[in-house]
Amino acid sequence: MSLREDNIDWHLRDGEEPRLLKVLSGHTDGFEVVKDNKARTVWALEAEGKRLYMKRYKLSGTAEKMKNSILPSKARVEYDAANTLISKGIPTTIPVAYGEKRKGGLLRGAWLVTEEISGVRPLIECLPEMEGEERGAALEKLAALAATLHENGVYHRDFHCGNVLVRRVAGKPPELYVIDLHRISFLKEMPYEKRVNNLAHLLYSVYAMMSPEERRSVIENYSIACGGDGGDSAGALFGDVEKRIKGVRRRHMRSRTERCLKDSTGFDVVAKGEERCFVRKGRSYEDVKTLIAKHMELEEKGASALVKKDRYVTASIVSGEGGGGGEFFVKRYINKGVRDLLSASRARKGWVGANGLVVRGVATPPPVACVERKGESFLITEKADALEMDRFLIKNFG
Numbered sequence: 302m303s304l305r306e307d308n309i310d311w312h313l314r315d316g317e318e319p320r321l322l323k324v325l326s327g328h329t330d331g332f333e334v335v336k337d338n339k340a341r342t343v344w345a346l347e348a349e350g351k352r353l354y355m356k357r358y359k360l361s362g363t364a365e366k367m368k369n370s371i372l373p374s375k376a377r378v379e380y381d382a383a384n385t386l387i388s389k390g391i392p393t394t395i396p397v398a399y400g401e402k403r404k405g406g407l408l409r410g411a412w413l414v415t416e417e418i419s420g421v422r423p424l425i426e427c428l429p430e431m432e433g434e435e436r437g438a439a440l441e442k443l444a445a446l447a448a449t450l451h452e453n454g455v456y457h458r459d460f461h462c463g464n465v466l467v468r469r470v471a472g473k474p475p476e477l478y479v480i481d482l483h484r485i486s487f488l489k490e491m492p493y494e495k496r497v498n499n500l501a502h503l504l505y506s507v508y509a510m511m512s513p514e515e516r517r518s519v520i521e522n523y524s525i526a527c528g529g530d531g532g533d534s535a536g537a538l539f540g541d542v543e544k545r546i547k548g549v550r551r552r553h554m555r556s557r558t559e560r561c562l563k564d565s566t567g568f569d570v571v572a573k574g575e576e577r578c579f580v581r582k583g584r585s586y587e588d589v590k591t592l593i594a595k596h597m598e599l600e601e602k603g604a605s606a607l608v609k610k611d612r613y614v615t616a617s618i619v620s621g622e623g624g625g626g627g628e629f630f631v632k633r634y635i636n637k638g639v640r641d642l643l644s645a646s647r648a649r650k651g652w653v654g655a656n657g658l659v660v661r662g663v664a665t666p667p668p669v670a671c672v673e674r675k676g677e678s679f680l681i682t683e684k685a686d687a688l689e690m691d692r693f694l695i696k697n698f699g
Contacts, residue, residue: 309412312380313398338566345417352417353397358483360408367407374401374411375483382482383415389453391446392478394418418478421466428462428510439467439475440511444519446477447503448526451491458484460499461506497538501545505553508546516543554660561656561668562649579652580670588621589670593679595619596631613637618684628684629669636676646671648678655682 302313332344335354344355358375373381380399387393395416402410424439431439443465450457457464459481468476488495500523504516511519517539524535561579564570571578571586578586599606599617609616613635621627634647645653652671659665666682 309400309402309410311398311400312377314396339564352419354394354415354417356413356415358411358413360410374399374408376401376411376413378485379413379481379483382485382487385487386455386479386482389455391449391453391455392476393482394478394480418466418468418480420470421468421478423463424465424467424477425462425507427467427469428507435469435475439477440515440519441522442475442477443503444522445526446479447500448523450479451496451499452527454488454491456486456488456491456495456499457482458486460503462503463506497541497545500538500542501549504542505546505549508550554657557660558653558657561652575675577673578670579649579672581668584669589672589681592619592621592629592631592670592681593633593672596633596679600633630666630682630684632680634678634680636678646673646678648680649673651680655680 302315304311304313332346332355334342335345336343339361340359342357342359344357346353346355356376376399380396383393383396387395397414397416398412399414400410400412401408424443428436428439443462446465447460450460457479460479464479464481466478466480468478470476500520504511504519508516520539520542521531521535524538525531529535561568561581562570567582569578569580569582569586571580573586578589580586580589596615596617596619599619600610600615604610607615607617608630609632614632615635616630616632619629619631621629632648632651636646648671652668655665655668659667666685669681669683670679671681672679
């Protein structure tokens with residue numbers, strides 16, 4: 302069934318029109334916001350005794366709008382994918398409707414409405430709580446789910462344990478559901494390399510929660526579910542998956558590190574004329590400017606007010622009063638010349654490096670902000686309540 306409401310073209314599952322009048326009104330006042338990020342907003346709502354989710358996909362720019370003037374929207378892709386999975390007996394969310402808003406042929410908005418899968422949580426949250434038979438059964442079901450997808454030619458490009466939901470009922474085996482289907486492809490046959498890649502991403506998502514023996518067991522059960530014997534072929538597959546996991550981890554660490562240079566869920570980027578500021582969420586651009594102003598005041602007082610001062614670098618410890626609270630280490634780099642013009646500023650290199658350590662779990666003073674200006678740059682971190690190693694040794698053993 303299709304209908305148009307508030308300039309949105311809706312396509313509904315048969316029999317859904319009366320229940321979705323509230324959703325199709327185009328107004329989300331009173332809906333519960335479940336998730337909101339740069340990619341999508343998800344609302345929860347009640348309609349005729351059922352709980353529904355409405356997902357709105359955000360368009361990142363003109364290029365994406367133009368792309369979706371030719372290709373189906375993510376909402377349409379996910380709606381069709383869910384119906385296809387259900388037809389193949391693969392457990393997933395039940396699609397109710399999708400909507401598209403277009404102007405001049407360009408996509409302006411896309412929405413997907415699905416039924417709630419009751420009593421579920423992401424497997425990535427539940428696995429650390431599971432023990433014994435329940436844990437073993439969940440991992441067997443995970444292997445079976447991956448095998449069922451692959452044997453049906455389903456390649457999920459975002460297949461990880463955050464996109465696998467589990468229903469836990471005492472005395473019954475766990476039930477698994479796969480979600481977030483807008484990056485799914487349907488193939489006639491699943492190539493070996495794609496199987497390895499999918500399994501590597503899946504197991505990497507819970508790598509720290511599983512022993513090598515458990516990962517091997519998942520691969521053996523997967524092999525058996527795909528018609529293998531779980532023997533030598535499973536062992537070779539396990540070796541290839543483990544090798545691929547190392548590459549997945551490298552790319553994941555690099556990607557997480559580089560997020561500090563982008564507007565993202567953890568960072569803001571502010572550009573003001575020739576000035577660019579990268580700042581961790583929780584601090585504002587105004588906070589950062591206040592901290593830099595305090596550092597410059599200390600510079601004017603002379604070297605005695607600073608932690609370090611030489612021709613190209615000054616450093617100070619400043620109070621965060623008026624700058625968000627706390628104490629901070631502020632380092633100012635003065636450009637040396639052509640070399641600094643042709644490469645990233647020293648403050649940016651320090652910013653990326655510090656965030657890279659945080660991502661990898663290495664103890665380091667949390668980086669707060671990086672500011673680049675003409676001729677200079679600043680790196681701001683929280684003040685560490687610790688001594689430099691040489692001073693520690695002198696103080697305690699000197």
